[in-house]
Amino acid sequence: MGHTTVTPTAPATTIQSSVSSTPNLVAATGLAKDCAGCGKRITERFLLKALDIFWHEDCLKCGCCDCRLGEVGSTLYTKANLILCKRDYLRLFGTTGYCAACNKVIPAFEMVMRAKNNVYHLECFACQQCNHR
Numbered sequence: 351m352g353h354t355t356v357t358p359t360a361p362a363t364t365i366q367s368s369v370s371s372t373p374n375l376v377a378a379t380g381l382a383k384d385c386a387g388c389g390k391r392i393t394e395r396f397l398l399k400a401l402d403i404f405w406h407e408d409c410l411k412c413g414c415c416d417c418r419l420g421e422v423g424s425t426l427y428t429k430a431n432l433i434l435c436k437r438d439y440l441r442l443f444g445t446t447g448y449c450a451a452c453n454k455v456i457p458a459f460e461m462v463m464r465a466k467n468n469v470y471h472l473e474c475f476a477c478q479q480c481n482h483r
């Protein structure tokens with residue numbers, strides 16, 4: 351054969367909004383599935399099904415802290431093609447609170463200044479500093 355066509359086998363998962371899912375362990379009876387994590391064939395007797403795709407038990411990990419999400423009963427979250435544990439999901443996509451200076455919401459991934467019981471955007475805190483000169 352003169353040419354080889356490489357077809358990507360990974361499912362095209364375009365996840366726009368955040369989804370939470372509980373992984374299920376299913377018996378691989380007659381199923382030959384490719385792992386969505388490493389792309390290799392899953393030959394184990396059990397495979398994980400999460401988000402309608404299949405994973406090695408070891409491959410379903412949080413994209414942030416690498417903790418295993420395959421444990422039964424654990425919930426995983428996905429947003430923007432990231433798979434995250436609950437803790438990291440909240441840290442990245444939750445909110446820290448409201449800025450005490452401008453009253454706008456502060457996303458949890460943003461650096462903040464904390465003073466007493468208040469949180470500030472970095473910029474907002476700097477302005478306050480100017481005012482206090």
Ligand SMILES: [Zn+2]
Binds near residue numbers: 408
């Ligand atoms: Zn894998």
Ligand SMILES: [Zn+2]
Binds near residue numbers: 435
């Ligand atoms: Zn994590």
Ligand SMILES: [Zn+2]
Binds near residue numbers: 449450451453471474
């Ligand atoms: Zn602010």
